[in-house]
Amino acid sequence: MTQTQSTARRRLFSIAAGTATAALVLAGCGTSGDLDVGGEFTGTYDGPDIELDYWNGFTGGDGPFMQEMVDRFNEEHDNITVVSNTIPWGDFYQALPAALTAGEGPDVAVMHLDQLASFAARQLLLPLDDLTDQLGLSADDFTEEVWSAAEYDGARYGIPLDVHSLAMYYNTEHFEAAGIDEVPTDAESFRAALDALQEAGYDTPFWMPSRWPSHLMNLTLQWQFGGSPYGDAGEEAQFDSEAGLEALAWQRSIIEDGYSPADVAIDTQYVAFKNGETSITWDGIWQINDLEASGLPYAAAPVPTIGDSPAVWANSHNFVIPTQRTSDENSVNAARVFVAWMSEQSGTWAGSGMIPARDSVRSSGVLDDTTQGAIAEQIESMRFLPPVPGIGAVQAETLEIAVADGVLGTRTPDAAMTEATRSANQLLEENRATFGE
Amino acid sequence: MTATRSTPARPGSEHEAAGHPIPRRRPLSKAAIAGRVLRYAGLILLAAIYISPLVFMFLTSFKSGPDATSVPPTWIPDPWTTQAYETVFSATNTPVLRWFLNSMIAATLHAALVVVTAALAAYPLARMNFRGRSLILALVIGTLLVPPVILIVPSFLVVNELGWLNTLVAVIVPTAASAFGVFFLRQFFLSIPIELEEAAELDGANKWTTFTRVVLPLAKPALATLALLAFLTNWNDFLWPVYVLFSPDLQTLPAGLATLQSANAVRYDLLMAGAALASAPVLALFIFLQRYIIEGVARSGVKG
Amino acid sequence: MTATILPTRRPDGFSARPRGRRGSPLTPWLFLTPYLVLFTVFVIVPVVFGMWISLHAWDFTLPRRPFVGFDNYAKLFDPSSSTFEPFWASMRATGIFTVLSVPPLLIIPLAIALIMRANFPGRNLFRAIYFAPYVLGVAVVAVLWRYLLDNNIGLVNYYLGQLGLPDDIAWTTSTPGAWVALVWVTVWWTLGFNAVIYLAALQDIPAELYEAAKVDGASAWSQFIHVTLPGLRPILSFIAVITLIASANMFGQSYLMTQGAPGRETRTAIYQITETGLRGFRMGDASAMSFVLTFVLVILSAIVFIAFRQKREERA
Structure with a gap:
């Protein structure tokens, strides 16, 4: 599990991250002056032996695959030794800025795509455009969405390693018992499957959570219904558009139509799925290794298209080079070599349950016979949050609450989304002022 | 302290003066014994309920993953295992x-x-x-x-x-x-x-x-x-x-x-x-x- | 201040008012220095700094942190601002929790203290049991109870079902269930501390008063009303205030158990301040919220003190 399920923990650590980041600039340790460090990148590193501190958050089943890649890199590079420091994601987003402040930050790191803009706006990352130029990396080898979401203010800050989206997991025994031969792919067949499952005695086949990952389901549905939750450029919240309302109404209808119990407690839908108490759940592909280990008879399929066109929420792990008071040309260049190599070799990474970001790697056969292979085929329909600094906090304060209220039925979709949109726009407006756009 | 109680007071006599030794213990009547037993049973039951979440925590830590989330919940691990502790201790970077x-x-x-x-x-x-x-x-x-x-x-x-x-x-x-x-x-x-x-x-x-x-x-x-x-x-x-x-x-x-x-x-x-x-x-x-x-x-x- | 709050009640009527004499005037300060250094650097400076922050649009990750005067405070009283709704909703949640949790936290520990004051074999063990949860951290308490209160796999609903009661209450995602859960967990967790304080105070009530009451033929209940309660009155204000402050600062339980659910109904003021300031980087707003909350707490504490003091004076 590369990504924790619990919103509480995520939130906790984001808070911590925020404070720490904030503090370092306040304390006069701003790192903006160091952005040019590294000079011209030549594609190789032939300086003196160097040790690179490499931070990532791969604490789960993905950890060993990352370590394997790092070990191979070290074997192939005599003068560079990469030392991994694995910190759970929640902590990571707090530890990174704090460590940079104290001059003990890493030389290279991996972070989530939707965090890039916030970190970049706070001048904690080095632009990587010269690296992509040198490597000849371009949008051609990536999908447009993931490629452009790693850009902020005209510069590129991340090199995508993988993409990971929501998927539909289903219990194969239940499906068999209900006589479902074809995996549902749209609203109609999804309902039909739910009805068949109920008839086969599975009373609540699809538990609808109100918190994590409910807002990710909601974003997915909004996109499917043709909505644009944050406008085309992330400039304006539009949760109260027709698509937004339809998305939330659909989530609520799952409960009202009796497919899900009301008031599903935090994380319970996943536990229930693992226990065989519910037949279908939508969750991230990072759960694949956990489900494999559980021995549950399950399979994964793309999230069905409930709305008008296929779309699914996704995120991506990106390599970044943080600004570091202690950085010198050697460490930055060695870090670039590392990033370039890892990006090329990301095939091993498929073992972690993730989908390699590069077309060239995906088409090399590494996804054959993997659970996520079927999901990977939908890569063109994966959608990412726009690169807007502070979007995570806006989302948590507005959309997540509106979705929770709507799913629990304490407010109508209309009331919940209207209020959330109003305050999201207020917050976005204030953020723009803060970040000086 | 004004109230020292070196001698036992009668159980349950919570409003009785503290610190005043009951002169010699007299043999208790059957009713008194029954009352005492009852009060004790009540006390023990309440305390047991109160502490049970902690007991449950320790017991669950010796369960396997599916056992810990079984429906209906059970108290005694089946089987007993130190798997969870092994995982905690062996995880990388922990x-x-x-x-x-x-x-x-x-x-x-x-x-x-x-x-x-x-x-x-x-x-x-x-x-x-x-x-x-x-x-x-x-x-x-x-x-x-x-x-x-x-x-x-x-x-x-x-x-x-x-x-x-x-x-x-x-x-x-x-x-x-x-x-x-x-x-x-x-x-x-x-x-x-x-x-x-x-x-x-x-x-x-x-x-x-x-x-x-x-x-x-x-x-x-x-x-x-x-x-x-x-x-x-x-x-x-x-x-x-x-x-x-x-x-x-x-x-x-x-x-x-x-x-x-x-x-x-x-x-x-x-x-x-x-x-x-x-x-x-x-x-x-x-x-x-x-x-x-x-x-x-x-x-x-x-x-x- | 405390001298009047917590009057000396020594049996010999001896007043414990400090009577310093002799020694250099520097002596007290030498004693105080180590603490005052810590206190200044890690309490006074941060508090003053916090006040200063509250006068700015303060995103500390950015070099630009413009002075905005009292705007952050004004926003809290302007219904159309971005902070009005979340803040007052969270104050409401804090108010609900405080009103619901303070009475049981005052009454149940008293009942336990009354039972535990009697001397019986194993008393220490029982006392230890009631105090034990207090030593746990909120992180442990919250994860444990989230598990127990899970409406699917949890023990609580299972036993409710066994007893023929409703077994489908969503303790963490619906009100009033979530309030019941939060109050219960807080009572379970912290009851031992108040109980121990009550126990101490009970031991201090002169035995003669009970003797006299018994001679007058007073029942146990009447002894409780006429001897025990008046004897406890001085510490009641102390317990009431510390319980009030603790309840008004509740954060970890709702943060880790309910995540403020449903919606943001159980998101307390501290929770909101944390979200705004530490996650949202809007420390100016968060500081202003903190000081408004502090102000409310000061007023409430003063009211509690005055209320108890007046009662004492009436009695005298």
Whole structure:
């Protein structure tokens, strides 16, 4: 599990991250002056032996695959030794800025795509455009969405390693018992499957959570219904558009139509799925290794298209080079070599349950016979949050609450989304002022 | 203490005068015995219910993953397994023993610092007349009303300025200015008969000698109580360490375990094993010190 | 201040008012120095700094942190601002929790203290049991109870079902269930501390008073009303205030158990301040919220003190 399920923990650590980041600039340790460090990148590193501190958050089943890649890199590079420091994601987003402040930050790191803009706006990352130029990396080898979401203010800050989206997991025994031969792919067949499952005695086949990952389901549905939750450029919240309302109404209808119990407690839908108490759940592909280990008879399929066109929420792990008071040309260049190599070799990474970001790697056969292979085929329909600094906090304060209220039925979709949109726009407006756009 | 009870009072006679020995125990009637048994049974039942969540936590930590989330829930692990603990101890980048050591060092030094500074400060506030005394007292008590959450960011900046980031000092010192500790010890010192100190001073002892030779020995229960409370606070803190310690080797146990758990949010076997690991040391310490706590609180804080 | 709050009640009528004499005027300050250094650097400075922050649009990750005067405070009283709704909703949640949790935290520990004051074999063990949860951290308490209160796999609903009661209450995602859960967990967790303080105070009530009451033929209940309660009155204000402050600062339980659910109904003021300031980087707003909350707490504490003091004076 590369990504924790619990919103509480995520939130906790984001808070911590925020404070720490904030503090370092306040304390006069701003790192903006160091952005040019590294000079011209030549594609190789032939300086003196160097040790690179490499931070990532791969604490789960993905950890060993990352370590394997790092070990191979070290074997192939005599003068560079990469030392991994694995910190759970929640902590990571707090530890990174704090460590940079104290001059003990890493030389290279991996972070989530939707965090890039916030970190970049706070001048904690080095632009990587010269690296992509040198490597000849371009949008051609990536999908447009993931490629452009790693850009902020005209510069590129991340090199995508993988993409990971929501998927539909289903219990194969239940499906068999209900006589479902074809995996549902749209609203109609999804309902039909739910009805068949109920008839086969599975009373609540699809538990609808109100918190994590409910807002990710909601974003997915909004996109499917043709909505644009944050406008085309992330400039304006539009949760109260027709698509937004339809998305939330659909989530609520799952409960009202009796497919899900009301008031599903935090994380319970996943536990229930693992226990065989519910037949279908939508969750991230990072759960694949956990489900494999559980021995549950399950399979994964793309999230069905409930709305008008296929779309699914996704995120991506990106390599970044943080600004570091202690950085010198050697460490930055060695870090670039590392990033370039890892990006090329990301095939091993498929073992972690993730989908390699590069077309060239995906088409090399590494996804054959993997659970996520079927999901990977939908890569063109994966959608990412726009690169807007502070979007995570806006989302948590507005959309997540509106979705929770709507799913629990304490407010109508209309009331919940209207209020959330109003305050999201207020917050976005204030953020723009803060970040000086 | 005004009420010492060296002789047992009759159980259940809670409103009876304490401290008045019942002259010789008389043979009890059958009804009295039955009443006593009943009361005991009630007490034991209530206490058992009260403590059962903790028991459940420890039992669950010996379950397998699916067993921990079975429906309906069960008490006894089937089978018993130390799998959860093995996972916790073997996970990459989770040096649990190192965390344990860090926590022990930090909480112990923190408790010592709190007790020493609070005792030193509480003594003049209890026993000396000087200009500014009430102002300081008011300031110290007033800060108890300020929500601690707003101190986090400014304190982080101070710690950074001092160069303490990513060192254990950062979790030992900044939270040691305990307003509660000063208040608590001052109340206790006030309860000590002043004659003892006056006698010492008549014998020519100065304030320091009086403090160390007379007051502190008498205040042992309160000092032990404060030490335990400070230890607990420091041990259990899960927000502040995450801000100031970022090397995996420097994590404290509860903060470290919390991060380990973040990757396993629904693995209740692992969560309970982590919770048990974080709780066992403080529970043990408490059992060891519990009689001091009762006495310590009994004679301070609430009494003049 | 405390001298009047917590009057000395020594049996010999001896006043414990400090009587310093002799010694250099510097002596008290020498004693105070180590604490005052810590207190200044890690309490006073941060508090003053917090006040200063509250006068700015303060995103500390950015070099630009413009001075805005009292705007952050004004926003809290302007219904159309971005902070009005979340803040007052969270104050409401804090108010609900405080009103619901303070009475049980005052009453149940008293009942336990009354039972535990009697001397019977094993008393220490029972006392230890009731105090034990207090030594746990909120992180442990919250994860444990989230598990127990899970409406699917949790023990609580299972036993409710066994007893023929509704077994489908969503303790963490619906009100009033979530309030019941939060109050219960807080009572379970912290009851021992108040109980120990009560126990101490009970031991201090002169036995003669009970003797006299018994001679007058007073029942146990009447003894409780006429002897025990008046004897406890001085510490009641202390317990009431510390409980009030603790409840008003509740954060960890809702943060880790309910995540403020449903919606943001159980998101308390501290929770909101944390979200705004530490996650949202809007420390100016968060500081202003903190000081408004502090102000409310000061007023409430003063009211509690005055209320108890007046009662005492009436009695006298």
